[in-house]
Amino acid sequence: MVKRKIGLVGFGHVGQYLYEFITSRDNLEIAFVWNRTRSVLEDAAVPKHLILESLEDFESHTLNRKCDLIIEVAHPSITKTYGMRFLKHADYMIGSPTALADEDVETGLRELATEGAHGLYIPVGALWGAEDIRRLADAGTLHSLCITMTKHPAAFRLSGRLDELNQTAVESQTATVLYDGGIRALCGLAPNNVNTMAAAAVAAHNLGFDKVRGRLIADPAAEGWHIIRVEATGSKLTNGTQLSVVTERRNPAETGAVTGSATYASFASSVLSAHGKGPGFHIC
Template identity: 50%
Template sequence: MLKEAKRRIGIVGYGHVGMYLVQRIQEEGESHNVELAFVWNRTMERMEGAVDPRLQLQHLSEFEKCNADLIVEVSHPDITKEYGERFLSAANLLIGSPTALSNPDIEQKLRETAKTCGHTLYIPSGALWGGEDIQRMADRGNLKALRITMTKHPNSFKLEGALRKTTLQPINSRTVLYEGPVRDMCPMAPNNVNTMAAACMAAHTLGFDRVIGVLVADPSIPDWHVVEIEVTGAKNEKTGQEFTVTTKRCNPAAPGHVTGSATFLSFWSSLLVCTGHGGRVYLC
């Protein structure tokens, strides 16, 4: 019996999540039948002494030559904007910055590319708790509303545009930075609200325009990222009662980090699931 070929993984981005995934593949890849195809980062020096020079991809535009089976983007939504279609044409794609999909043109192009090429566009659950249940409700047509509140220490935010101005001033108490459709928030907090973007993909009947996001800065929680999810389902026609689910996830986080510690393991679990599920979008 022939031994199954190892799945070759390309890692795009060598920040905290990228470092973690590379290390896990280096240490445990043999037992999971995976190996590194390449690692790319904007600043190549960051990989010195940690990544075999033969695996360091100097120019991202040349990724095809590495023959990756799965490409994992854990860099910035701009990467998906520039390379998403090419990535998905060549391999399965795990998009760690799903805020990129708040651009309807990008979402549509990637959906079409997945369908045409037969590769899977994977959306990692990350810090989203209950994503599969939300997706099932959407599939059944029972999902009526979804509201997500993310609370972090002010130093954990990397904001852009209008929201950036709010963090330039000292925040001394719990402050709501934004409340409204997730689509409008994604360009202003591209590194902070990937959980909300993943929820929008799971809640596909609501999407980025009807899922409501609330972003809160709270200096009293320097070591935590808190995600609260409020799901509203169908109303019972006889009693008028609504189905509701509320969850609160408290994720330990190093001060100033945009990613909570439990999310790293979630990404690793998602990576292992990405074995190919056909030309579609798949929450993992």
């Protein structure tokens, strides 16, 4: 059996889960693991020969241990700095697709993924109906898309005005709308919390980051849950009617957790799907 060799960038909760998943599979193998803090890898007993000291060295490392897929589950800054380099050497799965809200980053990666030898994969994460959204976008019949994410205030990692509003929700113990608008700006304000929205913008490529609407709500009553509501409409028909779809996903989550419990398994499924689709942008 030929094993797919995978480079793992990031060893937080999701990275650790994927490491265990990959090492448990007969058809997958770890090529390297990188984490900003090496001691975390050592504490987890990751074999020394798999630890990549610096991402600057990944090219020389992959010459010795061929890498089929590189997975980022660290921070959107990784894609901005290394995404193009990764994609020149292997398929690349972006676990923090908020990085694509930077137009230059998205344009550069799309061009390379289209013209190069490798594919770029976007995991659906907590997004429900991603494939249906993509099909509507492919047909040019997706008219609007709104993603509403409701979480307990402790689940957010925010700054500036959004953090102030989040504290207001805590103090008042009432649901508070932190943001309502195009998701391009939101990705920069809450890069750790809205990867689901970024994945939706990639799937809804005829609308993109500016026209897909994002609503972020802090609700103290949402303890134990991440609630994601997806509202999509199709183009109006000649008789004035249009397709309308509304879904709500209630993802169990420990209070304060950035990632919902069911999303881990979704990432594992994406790893298995991120294979064999060739060049281009792929939802997985």
